[in-house]
Amino acid sequence: MVKFAMNLVLEKYKDSGFKMTPQRLAILEYLEGNTEHPSAEEIYRSVIRKFPTMSFATVYNTLEMLVSRGRVMELSIDAGKKRFDPDMVPHHHLICRRCRCIEDVFEDFSIDVSSGTKRNFEVTGHHIAFYGFCPSCQDKNDKG
Amino acid sequence: MVKFAMNLVLEKYKDSGFKMTPQRLAILEYLEGNTEHPSAEEIYRSVIRKFPTMSFATVYNTLEMLVSRGRVMELSIDAGKKRFDPDMVPHHHLICRRCRCIEDVFEDFSIDVSSGTKRNFEVTGHHIAFYGFCPSCQDKNDKG
DNA sequence: TTACCATATTATAATTATTATTGTCAAGTA
DNA sequence: TACTTGACAATAATAATTATAATATGGTAA
Known part of the structure; x- marks a missing residue:
């Protein structure tokens, strides 16, 4: 195996x-x-x-x-x-604020920075970090 | 002053x-x-x-x-x-792949992870990192 | 298969980034 | 004044990463 x-x-x-x-x-x-x-x-x-x-x-x-x-x-x-x-397919991540575990998010969010705010950057990609609490950390009180 | x-x-x-x-x-x-x-x-x-x-x-x-x-x-x-x-107003960032300089993006992108992909996370916020090339690095050839 | 060469591996040291410990000092308080 | 608290600096310790040099190994060509 x-x-x-x-x-x-x-x-x-x-x-x-x-x-x-x-x-x-x-x-x-x-x-x-x-x-x-x-x-x-x-x-x-x-x-x-x-x-x-x-x-x-x-x-x-x-x-x-x-x-x-x-x-x-x-x-x-x-x-x-x-x-x-190792996963090279573009994707994003869910990050637990408490235990720091990380999960993949394979949803495609097409986001465009308006030309005004992108300060002449040539944007080639983006990554979204979603912060929050994973299922097993939601129960615990101390979310610090 | x-x-x-x-x-x-x-x-x-x-x-x-x-x-x-x-x-x-x-x-x-x-x-x-x-x-x-x-x-x-x-x-x-x-x-x-x-x-x-x-x-x-x-x-x-x-x-x-x-x-x-x-x-x-x-x-x-x-x-x-x-x-x-030091800026605690929620915002995002433009990051130059070459010189690693970082610029602020104060645009509000309201993104919702679909319940299917968020794996029961309680999402409390998110941060978007836009990757690309800053104006002064776009000219230079070597974008490695 | 053998010899050779390029490169991978290891050991080690050095560097960078961060955290912990301890003694001292200064400000505030009883 | 004596006491308490906490900030500071010096220092050590640890964690994370990169660099260097000697040795070992895999791949290739003879």
């Missing part, structure tokens, strides 16, 4: 022009279909279970390569750290 | 329940009306000119206090670091 998934990932990236190594495969496999928007540390903690010699540098190198090749998105939605999203 | 501005800031914060000190005043004065969305470091670099003994801890402490009292917004729109915005 796992082997099958690994083969799928391997197929997908084989001809992408970058070297496939066991470490990279493990990172890719972890990211494949992942909707948790993991940070570099979360990725590291996961793959080191399979590759105890894995280093942070490899995680960052691989992520940087994937981002530069448009395979993964770097998200700036968590204060002070980067998060990564 | 500067003295007058300082007095205005002083007036504004005097009765807010927190102690006003020269250092805090300098930080507040730097933030007052600032639309640069500065990071902690930029604030530090500015105020240390007036207060050479200023420490980073004071900057962070003051910012944390201001954020917790709803005087300043903490922005997660720059990878790997926090930025701060």
